[in-house]
Amino acid sequence: MDHEVRITLRLPGDLHSWLAAQAKSARRSLNSEIVYRLEDERSAAEADDASPS
Numbered sequence: 001m002d003h004e005v006r007i008t009l010r011l012p013g014d015l016h017s018w019l020a021a022q023a024k025s026a027r028r029s030l031n032s033e034i035v036y037r038l039e040d041e042r043s044a045a046e047a048d049d050a051s052p053s
């Protein structure tokens with residue numbers, strides 16, 4: 001990560017609860033869980049873009 005940017009993120013309560021539970025299960029902070037999932041989705045999207053049509 002070159003540099004970090006701080007943002008304010010509004011989530012529906014049920015999504016926040018679910019993400020917090022997932023983070024706890026994976027022994028990550030909520031922030032780390034969100035970053036992990038976004039990076040994973042970005043990798044998948046990049047792989048889809050790179051695959052021949």
